[in-house]
Amino acid sequence: MPDLRTNLALASASIRAQRLRAFLTVLGITMGVATLMAVITLVQGANTYVEQKIANLGTNVFQVGKMPFASVNFDEFMRARRNRDVTKEDLEALREACTACEAVGSETSTVTRVRYQDQELRDQTLIGQTANMAYIGTRTVELGRYFTELEEQHDASVCLIGDSVRSKLFAGLDPLGRVVRVGKDEFLIIGVFEKIGAVLGQETDNFVIIPLSVFLRLAGQRRSITINAKASGGDRIFQLAQDQVRLVMRARRHITGDKREDFYIGTAESYISLWQQISSSFFTVFLMLSSISAVVGGIVIMNIMLVSVTERTKEIGIRRACGARQVDIMRQFLTESILLCVAGGIAGVLLGFAAALAVRTLADFPATVKLWAAALGVFLSSGIGLFFGIYPAVKAARLDPVVALRTE
Amino acid sequence: MTRSELYESLLIALDGIRSRKMRSFLTVLGVIIGVTSVIAVAAIIDGLNRNIMERVQALGAKVFFVTRIPLARFGRLPEAIRVRKYFTYDDARVIRESCPTVEIASAFATRAVFFGAPNDIRYANERVDNAILRGADPNYNAALPIFDTAQGRFVSSYDMDHTRFVAVIGQAIASSLFPNVDPIGKTVRLNGLPFEVVGVFEKDTGFFGGPGVDQFVCIPYSTFHKLYPEIKEHFIAISVRDARDLQAAADEVVTTLRRHRKVATNAPNDFELTMPDFLSNLWNQLTGALVILTGVISSIALLVGGIGVMNIMLISVTERTAEIGIRKAVGARKNDIRAQFLIEAITLTSVGGVLGILIGAAISWTVRTLFPALPTYVSVFWIVAGFALAAGVGLFFGFYPANRAAGLDPIVCLRHE
Structure with missing residues (x-):
């Protein structure tokens, strides 16, 4: 033109x-x-x-727990405190019944001290996990290996440590094969995780992961665990898996009709939508x-x-x-x-x-x-x-x- | 420059503005929008801040708290804090006895959802869940005036000495338990035990969703301790006679408590002091970055408006080259020309500033009327600052064009077509 x-x-x-x-x-x-x-x-x-x-659950993973995952509603939290605990039995039942789930794992955590020789770290997160969380979760092992199903079943005293635990306790040393004292018990280090870095100013690498069975034995059975389920293969499968989980959980807790559910299902979406809301x-x-x-x-x-x-x-x-x-x-x-x-x-x-x-x-x-x-x-x-x-x-x-x- | 010269410059400026109405309007419009956004944003932020300040005033500027755990802290408490020794009721007496500046030291304990368990309180068929139960001694409300009673009385030393089952309840609780009757003298069931209501607090709804006095039930500390001995977390409210003594009192309290709790000389305090300004500090900490960001973004519009002024002034200088030449030929000095254009620029932006302030105030008034939750407030400071900002923009962006006009060679100017 x-x-x-x-x-x-x-x-x-x-x-x-x-x-x-x-x-x-x-x-x-x-x-x-x-x-x-x-x-x-x-x-x-x-x-x-x-x-x-923050909403880093891993791809196609959703969670089931006692407390709401993403909520700013104070009353809801108050109500949820009285919910029944999510237990290992729930985990077993979901593993049985959720056919659309690829893997169903679980984790729960508390605070502990970690000691190696004359050094002690306070305020470290102690996480108990099932062995398949290696597959479900997002943490990647940098050195060594994850614990196996067998080790979990036999309550093996093995642990994996976060990056900051390694750098603080084992500066210049190879941590693999060494024994640390976590709380009152000794654990063999079999792996080290990759550094995650701080999230919202909070350190996230100060953790020790041990098998869930060992955790429950040490920290007590009476606590609620968070179940993580992975269901890949598209949105429909993911939705189907959630429906199956909801059905099983409702049945196990005898929740009928429109009665309020006493558990929560959380996906990455729920975090993101909460964030967008805020x-x-x-x-x-x-x-x-x-x-x-x-x-x-x-x-x-x-x-x-x-x-x-x-x-x-x-x-x-x-x-x-x-x-x-x-x-x-x-x-x-x-x-x-x-x-x-x-x-x-x-x-x-x-x-x-x-x-x-x-x-x-x-x-x-x-x-x-x-x-x-x-x-x-x-x-x-x-x-x-x-x-x-x-x-x-x-x-x-x-x-x-x-x-x-x-x-x- | 004499006053008459200034007046002369102002007249020339106004004349220049009037002769090009559309152009002046558009130039001013940029400044108006810039100032408006600054004023409106400042009004909203100021309103929110005033809300906080009122709350701080209500809590009293003469009171501070001593606690075992920090009051405003997010996330899990580190182990070093969790293992600290609890305060006891007796610690308040120790503080009273060894700190001369302290007027009142009142220990209290709380039972609520995060401190033990939720409380329920009933009267007839009415029931209130989630009440916050506090065991307080008789001088508690003297230290914290926000807990003044609207009806009846506060816990007395007689109640305290005899471990009586009496309660002072918050307004919201009173109105839901006793919709039609006078609550004073009635017997309520507090966690299943009968308590006589002796007083009702003044209304206080709390703010930003936090609990206010409305949700509180106060009973004598002795009764509280007898019923709930498992609650070990004590807080001590300390008030001084004069706000000026606050720091002295805080120092005395720290010294006393360190000695009393046997803290080693080189160890940090194993307790926390929460000064009256903690609420506003917390607020500033939470919103500081957002406030700065909003301020910066809203002032960029003003900057863009200033650039517009500069551009128009430059054009104006070019257009009036001949005029400048004539003025210089009949004896105007550089300074006169510079003043003429500077005053024109400042007049333009000042007019914009005034209009912007008016529109900004109108917007903030509209916001306040439409959203009562946003109590906007146009402060004198921001009115002055808005005007100064606008005039400053005129001065800053007018300087270069004015200088350019002043520096022109009169001969070249006169020859200019």
């Missing part, structure tokens, strides 16, 4: 003629879009953080506030375009006299404002992403750069250019050529 090319040439010529003005005009849009981009990226990052670090209002406010500056940027563009139309009245008159139609004039000015905005938008997207990148490097926060956000930024800025460019362009087009030519 030669027309478009002419328009582009005209627009870029007039922009180049007024470098400082164009720069300042674009700067407003750039800052607006950059803020918007940075906010979107941070919001995305926060969501990813929740998905990866955060969505904040994020909406942030997005609204940051789009305000984009609007202000648009107003600046409109103002400058109006000035530009006034300044170039004579030029418009000449163009009209040489046969340009109203549409041509309108296109000329629209092209100019959109071009300005798109340039500002692209710069803003880059700037916003640079800010997000800086945050990611400096603060260990997964501020992910999304292509759709970039596209949105450019699209939005061209939209602003179009919207705020229309009035000046129409004003230019409506000028009477005779009057325009006569202007000094």
Whole structure:
């Protein structure tokens, strides 16, 4: 389309003629879009953080427990405290009955001390797990191996340790094959887990994992365990597995009709939806506030375009006299404002992403750069250019050529 | 610059603004939007902060707490804290005797969901679950004025000495147990035992979903200790005569308690002091980052508006080159020209600032009317700050164009078409 090319040439010529003005005009849009981009990226990052670090159950895994998994409802917690414990018998029953589940495991935890020779660590998490949690869970063994079904059945005193336990007790030593004292009992270390890092400022690598049977023997049978079930093979299977689990649990607890269930089923979704429930209002406010500056940027563009139309009245008159139609004039000015905005938008997207990148490097926060956000930024800025460019362009087009030519 | 010169500059500025209405309006609009968003956001944040401050005032600026475990802490308590020695009722007496600055030291214990078990309280067919039961001594409400009684009286020393079964109940409990009758003198069943209601607290709903005095039942400490000896967690509320003595009293209490609890010289305190400002500190800690982020984002709009002002001022300088030349030719100095354009820029942004403050106040008023949960408050500080910010933007972004105008060569200007 030669027309478009002419328009582009005209627009870029007039922009180049007024470098400082164009720069300042674009700067407003750039800052607006950059803020918007940075906010979107941070919001995305926060969501990813929740998905990866907090709702990190493993793929296709759901949990069954006595207490609600993701809830901010105080009364619900109070009510749930009186729920019946989820026990090892429930685990056995689910293993039997849940045909859609690939694996059903369980874990529970408490606090303990860990000692090796003359060093003692307090406030370490002691986790009791079934052997198949190696398959269900998300922790990966870095050194050594997991304990086996057989070891679990025979209450073997073996344990795996988290990264911080290793670095604090066994700095410079190979921990495998050494014996640590966990609480009052001795355990043989057979594996070390990969570092997970802090989540929400809380250390997560300070744990010792022992077989569930040993845990229950040491810490007492009267406690509720959390059952983790894995059911891969698509959404339908996953849903089916949950239904089966719900059916079995209801039957075991004699819950009929619409009576309240005294157990909870949690998936990664439930954490994420809770998070969205909490955060969505904040994020909406942030997005609204940051789009305000984009609007202000648009107003600046409109103002400058109006000035530009006034300044170039004579030029418009000449163009009209040489046969340009109203549409041509309108296109000329629209092209100019959109071009300005798109340039500002692209710069803003880059700037916003640079800010997000800086945050990611400096603060260990997964501020992910999304292509759709970039596209949105450019699209939005061209939209602003179009919207705020229309009035000046129409004003230019409506000028009477005779009057325009006569202007000094 | 004399006053008449200033006046002259102002007139020229207003004239310039008036002659280009549309342009000035759009320029000002950016500043208006920027100031509006700053004011509205500040009003909401201020409103929330005032809520907290009122609560702090209600708790009293003259009282602090001594506890075994930290009051505001998230996550599991480390073992070093969990093994600390419990406070006893007697510790309050020790503090009273050895700290001269302390006026009242009152020990109390609580039985609630997280401290033992939930309490139920009944009268006739009415029942309230989840009440917070507190064993308090007679000077408890002198230390904590938020526990003043609206009806009847508080626990007396006679009640205390004779381990009487009397209770003071919160307003919410009173209204659900006694919808139609006067609660004073009635006998309620508290966890199954008969208690005579001797008083009702003043209304206090608590805030942000936390429990307020409304959910409390207070009984004499002696009775509490007799019925629930298993509850060992004691808190001590300490009040001083004058808020200025607070720090001195805190130091005395620390010294006394360290000696009394036999803490080694080089060991850290095995107890926590919670000063009156802990609530606002906690609040700031929770919301500080969000507040800063919101403030930064909302002021970016103002910055963009400022850039718009600068741009228009530059254009204005270009357009009025001839005028500048003439003014210079008839004797205007650099400073005069600079003042003229600076004043024009500042006038523009100040007008924007005033309008922005008005619109921002209107928005905050609307928010307050529509959402009573958000008690927005437009403080004088933010009105002044908003105006100063707007004028500052004018000064900052007007400086470069004004300087450029001032630096123009009069001969070149005059020749300019």
